[in-house]
Amino acid sequence: MEKKWWKEAVVYQVYPRSFLDSSGDGVGDLRGIIQKLDYIRDLGANVIWLCPIYDSPNADNGYDIRDYRKIMKEFGTMRDFEELLAQAHQKGLKIVMDLVVNHTSDEHEWFQKSRQSPANQYRGYYIWKDGKDGREPNNWGAVFGGSVWKFDESAKQYYMHLFAEKQPDLNWENPEVRKNVYDMMTWWLEKGVDGFRMDVINAISKDQRFPDGEVPPGQKYGDGWKHTTNGPRVHEFLQEMYREVLSKYDVMTVGETGGITTADAQKYAGFDRHELNMVFQFEHVDLGGNENGKWNDRPVALRDLKEIITRWQTELDGKAWNSLYFGNHDQPRSVSRFGSDGEFREKSAKLLATLLLTLQGTPFIYQGEEIGMTNVPFQNIAQFRDIETLNAYRELNDRYPGEEARVMRYIRAKSRDNARTPMQWDDTPNAGFSQAEPWIPVNPNYRRINVSQNLSDPDSVFHYYQKMIRLRRKFPALIYGSYRPLLENHEQVICFEREYHEKTLLIVLNFSKEAAQVRLPDSVGPSGSLLISNDPACENQILSKTMDLPPFESRVYLLS
Known part of the structure; x- marks a missing residue:
């Protein structure tokens, strides 16, 4: 890569x-x-x-x-x-x-000019439409609520705004x-x-x-x-x-x-x-x-x-x-x-x-x-x-x-x-x-x-963020390495490997308020050393195929 x-x-x-x-x-x-x-x-x-x-x-x-x-x-x-x-x-x-x-904002110079006249060159900078059957040009809703269309009295047309009324959409076709x-x-x-x-x-x-x-x-x-x-x-x-x-x-x-x-x-x-x-x-x-x-x-x-x-x-x-x-x-x-x-x-x-x-x-x-x-x-x-x-x-x-x-x-x-x-x-x-x-x-x-x-x-x-950022820079596997998911059906744990240039790291994360029991597949290992954990009591532990992870425990191992 x-x-x-x-x-x-x-x-x-x-x-x-x-x-x-x-x-x-x-x-x-x-x-x-x-x-x-x-x-x-x-x-x-x-x-x-x-x-x-x-x-x-x-x-x-x-x-x-x-x-x-x-x-x-x-x-x-x-x-x-x-x-x-x-x-x-x-x-x-x-x-x-x-x-x-x-x-843009409806206070942008382009929009202020756009609303002045259909013949104005800036009219085509925004999306203006006539109404249909006495209502908006279509039925689309805006992200922030209401219609995407706002009738402008000076322009005598509707302009489109995907977000707020004061955010008219630019016409990228122009x-x-x-x-x-x-x-x-x-x-x-x-x-x-x-x-x-x-x-x-x-x-x-x-x-x-x-x-x-x-x-x-x-x-x-x-x-x-x-x-x-x-x-x-x-x-x-x-x-x-x-x-x-x-x-x-x-x-x-x-x-x-x-x-x-x-x-x-x-x-x-x-x-x-x-x-x-x-x-x-x-x-x-x-x-x-x-x-x-x-x-x-x-x-x-x-x-x-x-x-x-x-x-x-x-x-x-x-x-x-x-x-x-x-x-x-x-x-x-x-x-x-x-x-x-x-x-x-x-x-x-x-x-x-x-x-x-x-x-x-x-x-x-x-x-x-x-x-x-x-x-x-x-x-x-x-x-x-x-x-x-x-x-x-x-x-x-x-x-x-x-x-x-x-x-x-x-x-x-x-x-x-x-x-x-x-x-x-x-x-x-x-x-x-x-x-x-x-x-x-x-x-x-x-x-x-x-x-x-x-x-x-x-x-x-x-x-902890400082340590994790240093760890990421120390091991290119955490940037460029391939990703292999493990324990995909575990109800509490996210677990995966990152591998790059013969270095493999194992990440195990308990996303639960309850303790989680983990049994790693035979493909992992055979051994590994702990690089970092969010639990000081976990320091210096070696990899075990079976682990009991306390609530919200995270561990990163270097496999060997």
Whole structure:
């Protein structure tokens, strides 16, 4: 397998609004990130993915961009960004920007001109349609609720928005749109950024027939997802983007691609495809969905998680590259979702770190994961800020009238705001994030879960992440090695081998609050030494074919 720096990278995702406030206005900013570059480097990450920092009215926390070549005032100035980039590079850290080009803000200059006149050259920059039979052009529902169509009084037509009303979709069928996007990407790459994470990039090509979608049971709107993702020209567009821009730079590209299969991923990120380096798939974070979509509090079934991990590991091996993550700014906290945020919080956070850093692919650590931050016990809807959550709250209350407790339970479990509360730096007021009241409430558990506490404890979650990252770099098998699943029918345990150049590592993980008994198959071994465990009592143990694993135990062995 060809070696690449982005395959060997460990990425740390920063949500700037919630990372560190240096100006005292309750909002995180670029200078706050500059102050913590050493912290990120000391963790062991060598790439920073920055969520959007562009000028934005913040209808969707920066994913609605008003000007791609300006910095959001709350975050600082272009000079601040250039200093961040320079200091990061001096410290051996690369910067990957968020590229949001499926849509813009409705306050973007292009859209403001687009709505003025059908004869305006910018009209074709967006997707405008006449109504049908006195209603919307079709029945598609938007991701954040309601219709994907919004009637614009000045334009006398409907425009399409897959997400919020203030996020009109760009018309990628228009070559002028694509040229402008490529020029903007080149502008940032010439500044020295090291790549892009591409927001909903598999939605840029729509089915130009715009047919009605099937209406799921209990839903008001039709499912337009299959008509708006993995569209007829998406690979043509991405290959053009590669030709015009990406091929000229040694950068990391990762596409956010909801609703894809492993076969799709081989097209987007295939080693010979000239599109993207890797993609984010959603199968594992979409587990447990029901008639409410993601809005429920169902636990994750381990057998389903195992099947998804194994399928992506084996079916992309040698063909395309995986990205690895359990949490990000759009997901609840990983330890609350896939581990246990009570008695076994630290141990299960370490177990998730073990899994993340022993699979084939590029691992992404979301800010706060490295200290075991958890979901937030929001008390009422007034504490939430996320537009998706606020819309879901209204829709769920319509579906379950008089069941406020049930609705709150669902949105507490899955709201994106769980990941967006301030980074917990220490036990001082506002968790050391800001001297002012933060833009969103701090998780009240910050007094016992914070960076300062983690740094002072050699057995902390942070220090375990450090050890796991060092182990990953020491053993190329954990990066490039093949993946072989074991104990696939075990109800509590994930177990697999990674093999590369005559080195084989065995990973055993008990995803349960109960002890688990493991009998390894005869093909494993015959012997091995323990490299790392999340249980200090397990140190210096040699491999045994039969093991009793305590709750949330993780072990990595070097076989011989």
